[in-house]
Structure formats: C-alpha cells, structure tokens
Amino acid sequence: MLEIRSARKVFYKGQADEKIALDDLDLRLETGEFGVVIGSNGAGKSSMLNAISGALVLDAGRIVINGDDVTAMPVHKRAMRLARVFQDPMKGTAASMTVAENMLLAELRASRRTLRRGLNPARLAAYRERLSLLGLGLENRLDTRVELLSGGQRQSLSLIMAVGGSPDLLLLDEHTAALDPRTADIVMQATVRAVEALKLTTLMVTHNMQHAVDFGHRVVMLDAGRVRLQIAGDEKKAVTVPDLIGHFSVKTDRMFLAS
Amino acid sequence: MDFLQDTLASFVSLVPVTLAQSLILAFVVLGIMIPFRMLSFPDLTSEGAFPLGGCVCGVLMAAGMPPVPAILVALLAGFLAGCCTAFIHLRFRIHTLLAGILMMTMLYSVNLRIMGRSNLSVFGSPTVFDRVPFLQPGFPASKIVMAGAIGLLAFLLLLHFFRTEKGTAVRAVGANPEMAEAQGINVWLATIGGVGLAGAFSAASGALMVQSQGFADVNMGLGILINGLAALMIGEAIVGKQSVLRQLAAPFVGAVVYYQLVSFCLAAGMPPPDLKLATGLFVLAMLALPSLKRSRGPAPARETFRE
Numbered sequence: 001m002l003e004i005r006s007a008r009k010v011f012y013k014g015q016a017d018e019k020i021a022l023d024d025l026d027l028r029l030e031t032g033e034f035g036v037v038i039g040s041n042g043a044g045k046s047s048m049l050n051a052i053s054g055a056l057v058l059d060a061g062r063i064v065i066n067g068d069d070v071t072a073m074p075v076h077k078r079a080m081r082l083a084r085v086f087q088d089p090m091k092g093t094a095a096s097m098t099v100a101e102n103m104l105l106a107e108l109r110a111s112r113r114t115l116r117r118g119l120n121p122a123r124l125a126a127y128r129e130r131l132s133l134l135g136l137g138l139e140n141r142l143d144t145r146v147e148l149l150s151g152g153q154r155q156s157l158s159l160i161m162a163v164g165g166s167p168d169l170l171l172l173d174e175h176t177a178a179l180d181p182r183t184a185d186i187v188m189q190a191t192v193r194a195v196e197a198l199k200l201t202t203l204m205v206t207h208n209m210q211h212a213v214d215f216g217h218r219v220v221m222l223d224a225g226r227v228r229l230q231i232a233g234d235e236k237k238a239v240t241v242p243d244l245i246g247h248f249s250v251k252t253d254r255m256f257l258a259s
Numbered sequence: 260m261d262f263l264q265d266t267l268a269s270f271v272s273l274v275p276v277t278l279a280q281s282l283i284l285a286f287v288v289l290g291i292m293i294p295f296r297m298l299s300f301p302d303l304t305s306e307g308a309f310p311l312g313g314c315v316c317g318v319l320m321a322a323g324m325p326p327v328p329a330i331l332v333a334l335l336a337g338f339l340a341g342c343c344t345a346f347i348h349l350r351f352r353i354h355t356l357l358a359g360i361l362m363m364t365m366l367y368s369v370n371l372r373i374m375g376r377s378n379l380s381v382f383g384s385p386t387v388f389d390r391v392p393f394l395q396p397g398f399p400a401s402k403i404v405m406a407g408a409i410g411l412l413a414f415l416l417l418l419h420f421f422r423t424e425k426g427t428a429v430r431a432v433g434a435n436p437e438m439a440e441a442q443g444i445n446v447w448l449a450t451i452g453g454v455g456l457a458g459a460f461s462a463a464s465g466a467l468m469v470q471s472q473g474f475a476d477v478n479m480g481l482g483i484l485i486n487g488l489a490a491l492m493i494g495e496a497i498v499g500k501q502s503v504l505r506q507l508a509a510p511f512v513g514a515v516v517y518y519q520l521v522s523f524c525l526a527a528g529m530p531p532p533d534l535k536l537a538t539g540l541f542v543l544a545m546l547a548l549p550s551l552k553r554s555r556g557p558a559p560a561r562e563t564f565r566e
Contacts, residue, residue, distance in 0.1 A: 053441070079443030092441075094434035097427075104424070105431050109443040113424035 002029040002169055002201060007051055007061035009225075021047040023225035024061070029218075031066070032199045036212045039222035040248060045205045048222065049173050052203070054078040066168050080110045082169040083162035085155070087177050092158035095147035099138060099157060102146055103127040106161030130160055134190060152183030159187060163194040170195065172204035176211075188215075209241045221247055270526040274519065279402035281518035283471055284487070285410055286464035288494070288510035289417075290337075291487040293457040294355075296506055297421065298433040302454055303359030303484055304344045305461035307366030308337040310480035312462025314370045317475025320381045327387060330466045337462020338455045340366060345454035349447055363480075370477045378476040386470035402471055409467075413460070414507055421503045429453050430503075482535055489538050490517035492545035 009022040021044050029035045039045050050056035052063055054075040062071045065081050083106075086092045093102050104118050104127075124142060132139040134156050138149075146154060155175060162170060172191065176184035192215055195202050206212055212219050218232040219239065229247055231239055287305055294302035312333040319329040340362060347358040371377065387409075391401040420426040431439040432449040440446050469475045494513020499505045521538075525531060 075440045076443050076445050079441055084441055091435070092438055094431050094438055096434045097430065101427055101430075104427055105439070105442045105444070108424055108428070113428050113444075115420070115423045115425055117419075117422055118424045118427045119422070 001031045001064075001066055002027070002052070002203065003062075003064040004028075004048070004052070005062040005064065007048070007063070008059045009047055009051065009056060010059055013059075020225050022051065022058070022061075025222075025226055027220065027227055029201055029203060031201055033218060034195055034200075034202045034216040035204070035218045035220055036216035037203060037205045037220045037222060038207070038209070038212050038244065039228075043222040044225040045222055046173070047225070049084075049171050049203070049205060052169070053082060053084055053171060081167060082171060083109065083165075083167040084171040084173065085158045085162050085175040087174040089151045089154040089158065089178060092161070093146045093154050096145060098143050098145055099131070099149075100124060100127055100142040102157060102161060103130075103142075103164070106164055110165055110167070130164065131157075134160065136186075150183075152179050152187065155179060155183075155187050156190060159190055159194065163198060163200065166198050166200065168201065170200045170202040172202065172206075174205050174207060177207060209244050212244060213239055213241055219244065266523075266527045270523050273522050273526065275399035275403065277518050277522040278515065279399045279406060279471065281490075281514045282403060282406035282410055282511075283464060283467045284483075284490070284518065285406075285511045285514035286413070286460045286467070287483055288487045288490045288514045289413065289507075290457040290459075290461035290464065291484065292491050292506070292510045293460070294341075294454050295491070296433070296500065297430055298450060298453045300345070300348070300355050300433070300450065300454060301359075302341075302344060302457060303356060304341050304362050304366075304454070304458050305487060306359075306480050306484040307363030307370070308340045308458040308461035308480075309465040309468075309483050310370050310475075310477055311340055311366050311373075312337050312465030313469040313475045313479050314373045314379075314465075314477065315462070316466035317379045317381050317469045318373055320384045320386075320470070321379060326385055326389075326470055330387065330463060330470075333462045333466035334459045337465075338459040340462070341455040341458020342451050344458070345451040349450060367477065374475065374477065377478070378474055380474045381469065382473035387467070388470060406467060406471075410511060414511060417507055418504060421507070482538075485535065485538055485542060486517070486521075487514075489542045489545075490514045492542060493517050493520075496545070 004025055004027040007022045007025045009020075011019045011021055023044075025044065025048065027048075037045050037048070047056055051058055054070070054073060054077075058071065062069055064070070070078050070081065084092075094105065100119055104123065107123070127142060128139040131142075136153055136156055138153060138157060141149075146157065149157065155178070159175070175191070176187050179187060188211065194200070202216075204216065217236065218230060219236060220227055221229040221244075287309055290305045290308065291302070294300040315336045316329045316333040319332055320326065344358050344362040347353055347361060348355050353361070388401050388405050391404045395401065421430060428439065428444045429449045429452070431442065431444060432446050432453070436446050439449070465479065468479065490513040491510055492513070493516050494509030494511070497516065498508045498512050500509060521534065524534070524537070529537070
C-alpha cells in the first residue's frame, strides 16, 4: 500500500520563478492496485515519482509504504521496498557491466550484500530462466555487456530487474516512451503480465492515453501539483480515450498525438 | 653497432633493479586504476598518498618500529587520505580532480610535518626485504620476490573482492551511480571506501619504496601520477580491460613493461629531464586515441565520468 499525505514541494522558493511542483498532494494506492498517472507536462508527475523514490526531498508531507513512514529515508534505503523503471533505458542499467551482473545487482536490492561470490551457477541458471520469459534471447547473452543491447532489450532487462524480488511498490516512469511502437508494446505486455502474476502494487506514469484506458485499476490525473481527477472501478472499465482527453484543461500537442 | 651493443648491455644490466622497482610501483598504478576504472572517479590523491606512505613508514622505522607494522600504519594513513578526497567530492560537490589536487597539496605540508624535515635516512633499519628465505638481503632478487609476492596476494584478494556481492555493488557505483542508488547501494559508502582503498595501495607503495631505497623524501611522489597513468594505459593496451581479471592484471603488467621501457630509453641515451615530457606525450596519445578513432568509424560507447 502506498500513501502520499499532503506532499508539498516548491522549487525556487521566494524567487520570481517560484514553482509549486506538489501542492498538498494526497494519493492512496491499495496493496495490489495498479494506478496509472496522467497529466500534462509540468503537472507534477515526475516530482511525485521522485518524492516516492526519495530522489526529491519534500518540503512538507509524508510518504508511507505498507504502513511504514519512509519520508526521512534516502534513496538507497527505500530501494528495499520499491523498484523503479526509468524512461531512459540508459538510466536503469549499468552499461559497462554484463546482463548477469545487472541481474545480480537487482536481486540484491533488498538484501545485505555479502563477501561471497556474486555470480554462482545457481544464480546464473535462475537468471537464464527469468530472462527467457521475455522471448528476446537475452537468456543466451548473460555475459554480454548491457551497452551492446538495443534500447528495447535494455528496457526489458530493466523491467525484469525491477519486478524480480516482488517489491512492495513498482514505479514505472513513462518506461515505454523512448521505445518504437512495436518494442513499446512488447515491454508493456511484459509489464502487465508481471504485475498481474505477482500482484504488484504499481504506479505507472504515462502520456499514452490508450495505455491509461487499457491498463490499471485506477486512473489518476494530476494538474498543477494536485490530484485533479481519479477514475476507478466500473467507471474505469468504461472510460475511453476521448473521455480522458476531455479532462485536460490544456491540451498539449503530445496528448493529441497520443490519441 | 657499438651504440646498440652498449645500449643493450646497460639495459640488460638494469633489468633486475628496474623489475624490483616496477613491482613496488605497481601498487601505485593499482591505486590509480581502482578509482579511475572501477569508480569512474579520476583521482589525483596518489601523488600525495605515495609520499605520505613513505614519510609515515620512514618516521616509524626511524623510531624503531618493525617493518611490517610500519607498512600497515602507512596503509591506514593512505586510506584516510583517500577517504578525505572522496568526502570532499561528495559533500561539497567539488570536481573529483580538484578534490584530488586540494588533497595532494595539503598532504605535502602534512608529510613535512610528519617527518619534521624534507628527507630522512632509514638505511640499515630492518625491512620486509630482509625476510626472504634463501636470498641475500639487499639484492634485487629479494625485492623482486617479496614485492611480487605481496603484489600477487593483493591481486588475488582484489580479484575475489570485485566478484563478490559487495564488490559488484562497488563497480555498479562506477558504472552508473544513479542506477546503483536505485538498487539500494549506498553510493557514499562505496565511493569513500573505494577511493580510500586506492589511497591505501598508493601509501603501501610509498612505504615499500622507502624500505627498498633506504630513505624517505617529501618529493618522492613528484610525477608518480603521470608515470602510473602511463603504466596503466600500457597495461590496458596489452591485457585489455573487458573483465575484472584483465582490469586488475593491467596495473601489474603495465608497471613492469612501462618501467622497462623507461629504463631502455635512458640506456639509449635519452636525457632524464626529457622523461616527463615524453611520458606526458605518451599518456596524451593513449587518451586521445579513442577520439581520433571516433572521427572515422562509428562512435564507440561513451565513457562517463562524474563531475
């Protein structure tokens, strides 16, 4: 379960270009719920995700994951509970390290790292099996450095790394936005399969309205640092792309393109 | 023909001495490689940590401390120096190179304070090189065996460490700090520990050098960094850097080859004052090579460094 309570963040406070990124934002996501966050550029989506992951320190408010207040925890401590897939495929993986080493780093996300050998045969076999689920042939490239993979392969790897170990919370930050449509589709399908199979509490930011309609239990629309609209339950099942777009007060070019 | 014969003769006669020296200096190269390659943290601390290790070891030996504890204390001093550089970079967001320059400048005064004067003779004090069985102390053979053995031990320990769970995490910090943090790795701890470890190796090298040459000098670190970099570049050109094994072997291979090359150049009559210019040009050429290649073929994977 994720709770954001009255989260507030102001950039350039007291200066002429003061910007309220999060304006007493409240949000609640039940355990196992898949929330999709939409909103125009500058609505506070990234700030919200960064506040949850710990990359952004709040001015006021609390972040609670499964009942534990994590507001004061640095990024690496919160990583015990949450996993994140970034928009940029370069960001989520260590380029100069091998596929297997990246998998190892993800596996150890929530545990203490020991002075025992990292990559042992048992682990390699497990990684091979998990990567084979993607159907991209990554299971045969465990010793390949990640920088030699394509963007889609890297993002798929990021996803497998993130969902491994069943984190309490999965954050997806426009994770298919940088991919070509076909690859984006493959990654999105893999995401949904994993989220459903593992019943992960998930928060996905997207600019793709079709994704917002097709996936998730709840749509959350942000505007000017607040939750402007939430659609859940049967209403969510019936919602269409034009419905969602109708709710944008400022229709950006990107929204039109996505529709 | 005479010239060639003379050159070869004087080169060959210097091979054992140079080999002993290069095995000792391999630790500095290791201390340069670890931050540079494993942590993407170009670090200049070794220029100050090397004489620091030497000065600490020299003072302790002059005070009558046995050679092994003297090296261990020097090692600790170097570790602290490395930690300080990393802390300066992380806490005040100062560029790694500037943090290193600050540290090595300040260390110069610290080294002078530690010794109380600019050089100190410890000739005649017992050294680790006296303890090699079956060999007469003081000769290059005993130094080669001892420095080689310590080097092999350090190599094997590091090889194991960088393949453990903790070691993999440290390398991840160098590869992508943001990703490492998101994977639950404490970037501060890994950086401070890693650069500290590198400082410890540089200081150990200084301590061994003092025991080998019989005196400590505050200026003994002058230019060590550029020599070490040149050695590292040669090592990487020979054994590569694609795996942990190769990356760790590079400093040792590089140090041995580089100092033999220098020795050969000197034997061939190159004036010693020109040595730094030649070394600098060599390092420049090695560093420039990738960008010269890039203007032709496709762009290779970008090397990322921290600010």
